Amino acid sequence: MNPKHCLQSSQTQTIKIPGKLYIAGEYAVLAPKQAAILIAVDQYLELTIRQRTKKGWLIENHQGGYAPLCLETDDSHLRVAEDYSLEEDQLDQWRYVIEAAKVTHTFLQESNFNSRNFHLHIRSQLLSDSGKKYGLGSSGAVTVGTIQAILNFHKIKLSAERLYRLAVISQLRLGASGSFGDIAANAFGGWTYYMAPDRKLLKEMITNAPSITALLKQEWPDLTIENLAVSKDLQVLIGWTQHTASTDNLVKQLKDQISAQPQAFQAFIDQAPAVVRQLKDGLINNQADLIQQAISNYRNLLLVLGKAYDLSIETAALNQLIEIGNQHGYASKSSGAGGGDCGIALGYDINTKESILKQWKVQGIVPLNLQVAPQSSSERIE
Structure with a gap:
């Protein structure tokens, strides 16, 4: 059901x-x-x-x-x-x-x-x-x-x-x-x-x-x-930093600064489409190297954006989450506006999964036992 x-x-x-x-x-x-x-x-x-x-x-x-x-x-x-x-x-x-x-x-x-x-x-x-x-x-x-x-x-x-x-x-x-x-x-x-x-x-x-x-x-x-259609072999690990963040505040802070200094954001959106397309291709073709490269590239784009506009996108806790994931070969980054909340780690090696989760816990990061929810039924009546 x-x-x-x-x-x-x-x-x-x-x-x-x-x-x-x-x-x-x-x-x-x-x-x-x-x-x-x-x-x-x-x-x-x-x-x-x-x-x-x-x-x-x-x-x-x-x-x-x-x-x-x-x-x-x-x-x-x-x-x-x-x-x-x-x-x-x-x-x-x-x-x-x-x-x-x-x-x-x-x-x-x-x-x-x-x-x-x-x-x-x-x-x-x-x-x-x-x-x-x-x-x-x-x-x-x-x-x-x-x-x-x-x-x-x-x-x-x-x-x-x-x-x-x-x-x-x-x-x-x-x-x-x-x-x-x-x-x-x-x-x-x-x-x-x-x-x-x-x-x-x-x-x-x-x-x-x-x-x-x-x-x-x-x-x-x-x-x-x-x-x-993404393979179920791809492990999606989600870690919660225990620090809440306001997406609205971060987005407002960004928009307020873009009007005065648009160059950094323009550079960001010039590069973002190719990275997202690369990730899409990696996901649907089950290519771990493309997924790893795309996630790493998008993380770097966010770091540059955050530095340009003094946005706390990747907090210290998120940095720890990401570094632990990367050390175990999982593609890792913050999720959403950043500033707290959750980070993600994607990978295929099931054997290193528990090690990542264990090290997250040591750093005070709470692993969320979540799975990708099923697609909506295509059988709904119009």
């Missing part, structure tokens, strides 16, 4: 949305026509939805600090129910879920489906036992999960790409400026080769489109999402 699309009964339905990690392409993918490679991992956001007899869409997030959210229809729009009024900071916590629910509600109306009342529970495995983020993503997963859970409840099943598109529309309405690579990994599962749509044109399309349904059917310039 596909763990990402697990229906239990007509009354209660549960889905699991995988977390994500960048393998290569981070930072570059923020620029037009730049690609990245990501994996979905089998650490999940779990959403359970069931029929509700009372009016409204009641949503509970069982992560600490969330007050219950209830949305009701008001003149064809969703609003927070009066009995569940929330403070501004509480509404901000719920912003991804609220916007995802609004987009889904509009799509239901356009599809001539009558909205049904439900109770949605959200539970996350994307955090440590102490509540710290691993860096496996959360905003993308909760956006994708909210949309898919509500559509499943109304017996509408969409392809992974249309689910991705609805989630991107939702986040763009909130003013998000990322690449949405996390959303692609959340929706597609497995190994994903990704190039973001032209965000400037897409924003114009959203402004001018007569409906969400029309947006789903239009061509999105530059958008490329491919699932890669």
Whole structure:
């Protein structure tokens, strides 16, 4: 059974949305026509939805600090129910879920489906036992999960790409400026080769489109999402530094400096595409030397970028993680924005795997017992 699309009964339905990690392409993918490679991992956001007899869409997030959210229809729009009024900071916590629910509600109306009342529970495995983020993503997963859970409840099943598109529309309405690579990994599962749509044109399309349904059917310039067939012999080791990092802060810091000093970033994105293509070729052709070279080259590009803009991409803990992996012949680098969170090590020699994990532990790096999550089912009904 596909763990990402697990229906239990007509009354209660549960889905699991995988977390994500960048393998290569981070930072570059923020620029037009730049690609990245990501994996979905089998650490999940779990959403359970069931029929509700009372009016409204009641949503509970069982992560600490969330007050219950209830949305009701008001003149064809969703609003927070009066009995569940929330403070501004509480509404901000719920912003991804609220916007995802609004987009889904509009799509239901356009599809001539009558909205049904439900109770949605959200539970996350994307955090440590102490509540710290691993860096496996959360905003993308909760956006994708909210949309898919509500559509499943109304017996509408969409392809992974249309689910991705609805989630991107939702986040763009909130003013998000990322690449949405996390959303692609959340929706597609497995190994994903990704190039973001032209965000400037897409924003114009959203402004001018007569409906969400029309947006789903239009061509999105530059958008490329491919699932890669990667051998299961390739070991993907993931180490957590126990230090959380803010992707938004690092990306903002970079963007603020690029406007004044664009040369270093231009040099970075001039070189990044060839490295990502090299990694793609190595992965699909099972060529360890290409994978090793590409990962090493992309790590070096990130180091140069970090030095140019004074970004703490590769911290001391990540450096230790990488050096240990490299010493054992595993291609190693930071994952995502860096500054903490996770690093990765890729290799085929199963005999050295335990030695890497053991040495990571000695250095205070926590090995995460994660696997690449399965691809989304291709059997979903449009």
